[in-house]
Amino acid sequence: MSDRTDDVSAREDAPEVSAQCPACQLHALVPIALQLTEDGRWRQLEGDAASDDDTLLIDACPVCFGAWFDQGELDIIGDVAVDPELLATAMGDPAKRVCPRGHGPMLEHRLPGILRTPIDRCPACGGVWLDGGERRKLAASSTREGQETRGKRLAKRGVIWAAQLLTQLPVEVENPARGTPWVVYSLLVSLLSGFLLSVAGVLLYRHWAVIAGPFRADPSHFYTLITHQFFHANWLHLLGNGYFLYIFGDNVEHIFGRLRFLVLFFGAGIVGGGLHVLLAKATLTPVIGASGAIAGVMAAYLWSFPNARLFQVIPFTPIQVKIPAWAYLIVWVLFQALMGLFSTAVHYAWFSHLGGFLFGLLMTPLVLRGRKRRVAASVRVPAAPFRRA
Known part of the structure; x- marks a missing residue:
């Protein structure tokens, strides 16, 4: 030694x-x-x-x-x-x-x-x-x-396990964001504001929701592909979407940069809403929520941090596992696809989730390719594909 x-x-x-x-x-x-x-x-x-x-x-x-x-x-x-x-x-x-x-x-x-x-x-x-x-x-x-000491790790994991038994939500093991995710914070405030305005009766969410039937008959409702993202059905809907946006979005914003992250978020929301309009079975049910946009962020996380690890409790059991992000997100996509094809529930926009995820899958490689070139140009020793002759 x-x-x-x-x-x-x-x-x-x-x-x-x-x-x-x-x-x-x-x-x-x-x-x-x-x-x-x-x-x-x-x-x-x-x-x-x-x-x-x-x-x-x-x-x-x-x-x-x-x-x-x-x-x-x-x-x-x-x-x-x-x-x-x-x-x-x-x-x-x-x-x-x-x-x-x-x-x-x-x-x-x-x-x-x-x-x-x-x-x-x-x-x-x-x-x-x-x-x-x-x-x-x-x-x-x-x-x-x-x-961390073994005792501290066990205590932290115990707290996470107890919370996951109640929420069933994933928790990052270790993937701290570098810098402050200002766009994510701004979007969270915007989503909260839209929800509070609808609860107070200042804005009626149905006027801003995506409704497949009227949209198909009159494409002038295209603006709802953006506006529906700012409204949520209840506190549980809002908090769930906000949580996923925060845990996945802070790291993605760092990789994408602020402007590209906004394009990712709203682009995924628009594509998700559009796919819902094309494939929805319930044509008169209003669709609101940022789930499609956040699905795009999750796809970007899958591309960028496939080996980041998540704590997750197996549904209907008290068993907590530590799994790579790619495994969690692949299971999530398969669940959305199965529910979209076979579920009779009309209050969930499964195809919106899939459309947003697809947008994220297609956009992210382009963003990452450009980022790799910029990083290579900023250092003295670039990675093998960017080595200078």
């Missing part, structure tokens, strides 16, 4: 990492300062405290949670023993990722009995890249969840 003081000093002598995430390519790597506390646990430092001499600095991606460990850093913080000599001497297979230090392609090294997936190591500088799942396995202490 490398000497801790020597490794920290070597890191201080090296230039700052300016690299695109070699895995998801959606963000520049962000430095994270870690300090070993008196009780032997690592904690993440904030602000000026990160400049202390006795700290360990790693570089992580806030989107996919992968992290870069300079030579020796994984030995210091690693929670699972990996023989450094094995990595230094074993011949790895060529990887499709490049070293964030700018040394070119890395090599893949397999760790039988420890990981199912190979880790990436730079043969020039000895640094190691861990994907999000690999990081949680080999270096959990570098994550906020891994820095």
Whole structure:
């Protein structure tokens, strides 16, 4: 194992990492300062405290949670023993990722009995890249969840479990937003305002709702494709939509940017409402709510954070599971499709949800492609697909 003081000093002598995430390519790597506390646990430092001499600095991606460990850093913080000599001497297979230090392609090294997936190591500088799942396995202490005591984790999970028994709503395990999601907050205020105005009788929601029959007969009702999103049937409807918008929307807004997020939200709402008009069986039932728009946000979350983890209670049981976002959202889509095809309930706009989700699925790859190019242009070491000749 490398000497801790020597490794920290070597890191201080090296230039700052300016690299695109070699895995998801959606963000520049962000430095994270870690300090070993008196009780032997690592904690993440904030602000000026990160400049202390006795700290360990790693570089992580806030989107996919992968992290870069300079030579020796994984030995210091690693929670699972990996023989450094094995990595230094074993011949790895060529990887499709490049070293964030700018040394070119890395090599893949397999760790039988420890990981199912190979880790990436730079043969020039000895640094190691861990994907999000690999990081949680080999270096959990570098994550906020891994820095919590077992008692705190169990207490937090117990509170979440109790709340989920009542609500059946998913909860993010660890995916904090970077920055303040002002658009999400503004939309939440707008949805609340629309609901309160309708409850007070200032606005009659039926005048602003999507009603398939009249819409088909008179397309001048097109404005309702936007206005129906601001009204909700009751407090439960509003709070449910607001919750999903918040937990999925804050991260998506960071990736999309404010203007593109607004296009996503209202575009998904319009497409969702339009699909309802085309396929609805109940042609005189007014449809209100931002569910179609939020379904588009959920699709964007699926594209952007497929491996983010969610707590979810299995319906009709007290069993709580931790699942990747992609699994939760695929089950959600299948449920919407089945209900849309076979349900006789007229008060749920299943096709609006599916239309909004489809819009999000189609728009998000275009947005992510542009974001990857912008991130590559902003750093010294772009990911492999954007390497300059």
